[in-house]
Amino acid sequence: MEYGFVDSHCHVSAREFEQDLEDVIQRSTEAGVQTLVAVTEEAGEFSRVLQLQERYPDLVAPCFGIHPLQAGGGSEQRSATPRDLDAALPEFYKHRERLVAVGEIGLDFTPWCAPTQQDRDDQMNVFVRQLNVARELDLPVNVHSRSAAKVTIATMREQGVSRALLHNFAGKPSVALEGVRAGYLFSFPPAVCRNQQRDKLIQRIPLEHICLETDSPALGLDKHVRNEPSNIVLSCRHIAKVKGLSPQTVQQVTAQNAYRLFPKANRR
Numbered sequence: 162m163e164y165g166f167v168d169s170h171c172h173v174s175a176r177e178f179e180q181d182l183e184d185v186i187q188r189s190t191e192a193g194v195q196t197l198v199a200v201t202e203e204a205g206e207f208s209r210v211l212q213l214q215e216r217y218p219d220l221v222a223p224c225f226g227i228h229p230l231q232a233g234g235g236s237e238q239r240s241a242t243p244r245d246l247d248a249a250l251p252e253f254y255k256h257r258e259r260l261v262a263v264g265e266i267g268l269d270f271t272p273w274c275a276p277t278q279q280d281r282d283d284q285m286n287v288f289v290r291q292l293n294v295a296r297e298l299d300l301p302v303n304v305h306s307r308s309a310a311k312v313t314i315a316t317m318r319e320q321g322v323s324r325a326l327l328h329n330f331a332g333k334p335s336v337a338l339e340g341v342r343a344g345y346l347f348s349f350p351p352a353v354c355r356n357q358q359r360d361k362l363i364q365r366i367p368l369e370h371i372c373l374e375t376d377s378p379a380l381g382l383d384k385h386v387r388n389e390p391s392n393i394v395l396s397c398r399h400i401a402k403v404k405g406l407s408p409q410t411v412q413q414v415t416a417q418n419a420y421r422l423f424p425k426a427n428r429r
């Protein structure tokens with residue numbers, strides 16, 4: 162069976178898509194996208210992603226998650242706190258049947274985002290509790306890790322997580338390979354085409370552990386232009402080039418990988 166593209170991590174419920182989502186979706190479908198694994202960052206977004214699933218039931222596969230960084234008013238971002246999760250928690254259970262994963266969750270120890278030990282402790286609390294929720298709901302996790310590669314993977318292993326996608330991972334290949342040994346998958350957005358920084362990582366991770374993503378509206382080819390799921394073809398081509406494979410092979414294998422990890426997202 163031929164698969165379309167699976168965008169394993171995107172934010173279609175983001176405000177950036179409110180005005181012209183219909184067109185964005187049409188361009189994705191024309192580009193061959195078959196599934197959008199739609200992550201969320203805060204409880205305020207949950208109802209929107211469920212609405213999108215109702216509108217595009219064969220395409221949108223919703224995930225609930227509390228992102229390690231939350232909007233702090235204005236352009237500021239702050240670390241997530243246990244209170245953010247407390248408020249959101251009942252929603253996970255209420256809509257469990259409709260969720261394909263828990264995400265976007267994770268750790269972001271970028272110094273200006275998490276300057277204090279309290280920030281990092283709070284993020285860890287929110288992350289570990291959501292790993293437990295995922296286990297309880299029998300769902301995989303869709304994970305963000307920045308400036309925290311080693312500790313993210315170590316934490317998931319300690320917590321006995323076996324089904325995880327690490328999105329836009331930028332840690333060392335040796336750390337990624339620890340994740341590979343734990344059974345984790347790694348997805349790469351169009352931004353990896355900007356330079357060769359991530360090529361070594363892509364070379365070292367076996368294709369059976371790679372997925373495609375766009376992280377739309379972020380992480381496109383051009384930092385200043387809104388990214389959208391149709392750009393997944395760019396990630397596919399880049400990974401194919403780096404690995405010396407055909408784009409068709411990368412498309413098919415990454416889609417199979419994504420459906421293995423997110424079985425509820427496979428609507429066929």
Ligand SMILES: [Zn+2]
Pocket residue numbers: 170172200265305376
């Ligand atoms: Zn994201």
